[in-house]
Amino acid sequence: MKSVTIGDVASHANVSKSTVSQYLNKRYDYMGEKTKERIEKAIKELGYHPNIVARSLKQKSTKTIGIIVANILHNFSTEVSRAIEDACNEQGFHLIVCNADDEPEKEKNYIEMLRAKQVDGIIIFPTGGNKELYRKMLDEKYPVIFVDRSVEDVPITSITLDNRKATRLAVQHFIDRGYKRIGIITTSIIRDITPRVERIKGYRETIQDNSLQVEEAYVKSLEIEHIQDGLEEMLSLDEPPEAILAGNDLALIEILKYVKEKRLEIPDDLAVIGIDDVSFASFYTPTLTTVAQPTFEMGKKAADILLSNILDKKAEGSLSEYCFEPKLIVRDSVGYGSDAKGRDTV
Known part of the structure; x- marks a missing residue:
C-alpha cells in the first residue's frame, strides 16, 4: 500500500507543500483558519502520518x-x-x-x-x-x-x-525538641554520591554546633538491604539514639518497616524525620515530619x-x-526528647 506523502496532503487541501510543512511544525503566524482547517481535514481523510526519521534528518533534530x-x-x-x-x-x-x-x-x-x-x-x-x-x-x-x-x-x-541545610533543618528540629541522642541512616556512600555525603556533613556540623558530641555508632551509610540491620545495631547500644534522620525516602521506608516489625511507637520510642516529602507522609500514622525538596x-x-x-x-x-532550598514540614513523628522534660514544651 502506497504511503501518503506531504505532497498528497498539499494537493488534497489545495495548498503548497511548504504550507503543509509550516502547519506540521506549528508555524501558524501567517496562516488563516480556513487553511488550517483544510490541511487538518486532508490529514485525517488521507490518514497521513509524518515521517519522523525524514523530518529529523532535515531539521537535524x-x-x-x-x-x-x-x-x-x-x-x-x-x-x-x-x-x-x-x-x-x-x-x-x-x-x-x-x-x-x-x-x-x-x-x-x-x-x-x-x-x-x-x-x-x-x-x-x-x-x-x-x-x-x-x-x-x-x-x-x-x-x-x-x-x-x-x-x-x-x-x-x-x-x-542544599543538602547540608536539609540535614541541618532536621537535626536542629530534633535538638530544639529536646533530643540529644540523634542518629542518621543513609543509603551507601561508597561512590561518594554527593547528596548523601553532604547530608552526613550537615548532620555532623549541626551536632557539633550545638555543643553535642558526634557518636560514630549513630552514623550509618548502608545498602538498602542492610538498613534494618544497621538500625537494629544502633538501637541495641547501651545508650541508643532516641531520634533517627532518614537520609532519603528509601532509607525512611526501611526504618518504618523495622518500626512496624518491632512494634515500636513513633515518636514515643523513636522520633523520625525523613528527607524527601514522600506521598504518604501526611496520612501515615503518626504523620511524618519531613524535609521536602522542590x-x-x-x-x-x-x-x-x-x-x-x-x-x-x-x-x-x-x-x-x-x-x-529545602523546607522542613513539621508533622507528628517528632515528640519531645529527654532534655525537654521538666521545661515548658508548649
Whole structure:
C-alpha cells in the first residue's frame, strides 16, 4: 500500500507543500483558519502520518531528550522526571527515560544508546563513575545537565539541593525538641554520591554546633538491604539514639518497616524525620515530619536550561550549580526528647 506523502496532503487541501510543512511544525503566524482547517481535514481523510526519521534528518533534530535516573524507585526521581516531561511537552519534545540502578556500567550503556539514537540532549542523575564519558560530552559541547548530584572535576551544569541545610533543618528540629541522642541512616556512600555525603556533613556540623558530641555508632551509610540491620545495631547500644534522620525516602521506608516489625511507637520510642516529602507522609500514622525538596522546580529548571542549549545553538552553558532550598514540614513523628522534660514544651 502506497504511503501518503506531504505532497498528497498539499494537493488534497489545495495548498503548497511548504504550507503543509509550516502547519506540521506549528508555524501558524501567517496562516488563516480556513487553511488550517483544510490541511487538518486532508490529514485525517488521507490518514497521513509524518515521517519522523525524514523530518529529523532535515531539521537535524529528533525533538527527543534522554533522562538517566540513578534509581527510579526514588520519589525524587519520579517527581523530577514528571516536571521535565511537562516542560519538554510544552516545547514539542519527547522523552526516553532510563534507569541506571546506581550502576556506572549501566549508566555508560544508556549514555551510548541515547547518543546512538541521536537524542538532542541528556539529563543525568550521575552515578559519578563515568568521568571520562562526561568530559567527552562536555568537550564535544553536547547538551547535558546533571540533576541531584555534581561530579568533582567535571564542570557540567548541575541542579542540586542544599543538602547540608536539609540535614541541618532536621537535626536542629530534633535538638530544639529536646533530643540529644540523634542518629542518621543513609543509603551507601561508597561512590561518594554527593547528596548523601553532604547530608552526613550537615548532620555532623549541626551536632557539633550545638555543643553535642558526634557518636560514630549513630552514623550509618548502608545498602538498602542492610538498613534494618544497621538500625537494629544502633538501637541495641547501651545508650541508643532516641531520634533517627532518614537520609532519603528509601532509607525512611526501611526504618518504618523495622518500626512496624518491632512494634515500636513513633515518636514515643523513636522520633523520625525523613528527607524527601514522600506521598504518604501526611496520612501515615503518626504523620511524618519531613524535609521536602522542590522537585518540580528543580525538574523544570533542568529542562529549561537543556532546551535552551538545544534550541539556541549559540547559548553558552553557564557551567554552574543551581542550588535549591529545602523546607522542613513539621508533622507528628517528632515528640519531645529527654532534655525537654521538666521545661515548658508548649
